[in-house]
Amino acid sequence: MQGLSGNEFIVILTGAGLSAESGLGTFRDKDGLWTRYDLEEVATPEGFARNPALVHEFYNARRANARAAQPNAGHQALARLQRDWPGDVLIVTQNVDGLHEAAGAQGLIHMHGILDGALCAACGHRWTAPAVMAPQDPCPACAAPATRPDIVWFGEMPYQMEEIWFALRQCDLFVAIGTSGTVYPAAAFAQDAGRAGAHCIEINAEPSAVTQDFDEVILGPASQTVPDWVASLLAQVTRKADR
Numbered sequence: 001m002q003g004l005s006g007n008e009f010i011v012i013l014t015g016a017g018l019s020a021e022s023g024l025g026t027f028r029d030k031d032g033l034w035t036r037y038d039l040e041e042v043a044t045p046e047g048f049a050r051n052p053a054l055v056h057e058f059y060n061a062r063r064a065n066a067r068a069a070q071p072n073a074g075h076q077a078l079a080r081l082q083r084d085w086p087g088d089v090l091i092v093t094q095n096v097d098g099l100h101e102a103a104g105a106q107g108l109i110h111m112h113g114i115l116d117g118a119l120c121a122a123c124g125h126r127w128t129a130p131a132v133m134a135p136q137d138p139c140p141a142c143a144a145p146a147t148r149p150d151i152v153w154f155g156e157m158p159y160q161m162e163e164i165w166f167a168l169r170q171c172d173l174f175v176a177i178g179t180s181g182t183v184y185p186a187a188a189f190a191q192d193a194g195r196a197g198a199h200c201i202e203i204n205a206e207p208s209a210v211t212q213d214f215d216e217v218i219l220g221p222a223s224q225t226v227p228d229w230v231a232s233l234l235a236q237v238t239r240k241a242d243r
C-alpha cells in the first residue's frame with residue numbers, strides 16, 4: 001500500500017496460523033485440533049454441560065502447551081509495529097494463547113477469551129486460571145462449583161464486539177493474519193472494514209475462505225511474511241520523516 005502518512009489507524013486480526021510456528025497447533029490444517037477432537041464435545045456450552053471433565057482436560061492440556069510456548073518473529077513484529085507506528089494499532093486476536101502479550105503487545109482484544117482465564121458460569125466472576133481446572137472447583141467469589149475456562153465457544157457471543165465493530169468502521173487499514181476465514185463473526189471483518197473504506201490485506205499460508213474480500217494477499221509462513229510486511233510499512237513512514 002503506497003502513500004501512507006503514518007497516521008493511519010491499523011486494525012489487525014490474528015488467528016491460529018500466527019502461533020503455528022511457536023509450536024501451537026491450528027484448528028483446521030492437516031493434523032489440526034479439529035481433526036483430533038470433536039468440536040461439538042469440547043468447544044460448545046452443550047458439550048461442557050454433557051462432560052465438563054473432558055472439556056477441562058482438553059483446555060488444561062492446551063493451557064500447559066501455551067504456557068510453555070514462546071512468541072515467534074510474527075508476534076514480535078506486530079509488537080514492534082504497535083511501538084513504532086505513529087498512528088494507532090489495535091490487535092484483535094482469536095487466539096487464546098497469550099503470545100501477543102509475551103511479545104510485548106498491548107491493549108489487545110481477546111475476542112475468543114484466554115486460556116489463562118477462569119470464568120464462573122453462575123455469577124460471571126473472572127480470575128486467573130490455575131494450571132489445572134476441574135468441574136467441582138468453587139468460584140472464589142460465590143463458591144458455586146461452576147468453574148469453566150474463559151473461552152468463547154460456538155454459539156456464544158465473542159467478547160468486545162461493539163468495540164471491534166467500531167474500530168472496523170474507523171480503521172484505514174485492516175490486516176488478517178493466520179486465520180482460515182471460516183468462523184464468524186471474525187470471518188466477516190474484512191467485508192465490514194472494506195465497506196467502511198479500509199484497505200484490506202490478508203497474510204496467510206494459503207488463500208482463506210474469504211480471500212475475495214481483501215485488496216491484497218501475501219502468502220507464506222507468518223514468521224517471515226509478517227516481519228517483512230511490518231518492515232516495509234515502517235520503512236515508508238521513516239523515509240517520509242527523513243525527507
Ligand code: BJW
Nearest residue numbers: 015016017026027028094154155178179180183184205222
Ligand atoms: C498459517 C500458518 C503459518 C497455518 N503462517 N498462516 C452458519 C453460518 C455463519 C455462521 C454460523 C453458522 N453456524 C454457526 C455460526 C456461528 C459460528 C460459526 O462461525 N460457525 C462456523 C464454523 C460456520 N460462530 C460462533 O458461534 C461464534 N459466535 C457467534 O457467532 O455469536 C453470535 C453472533 C451473532 C452476530 C454477531 C456476532 C456474534 C463464536 C465462535 C467461537 C469460536 N471458538 C473457537 C474455539 C475456542 C477457542 C479455543 O479453544 O482456542 O475459536 S473455534 C476455533 O476457530 C477457535 C479459533 O479462534 C477459531 C478460528 O480459527 P483460526 O484462527 O482461523 O484457525 P484455523 O485453524 O481455522 O486456520 C488457521 C489458518 O492459518 C489457515 O488458513 C492456515 O492456512 C494458516 N496457517 N500455518 C501463516 N505458519
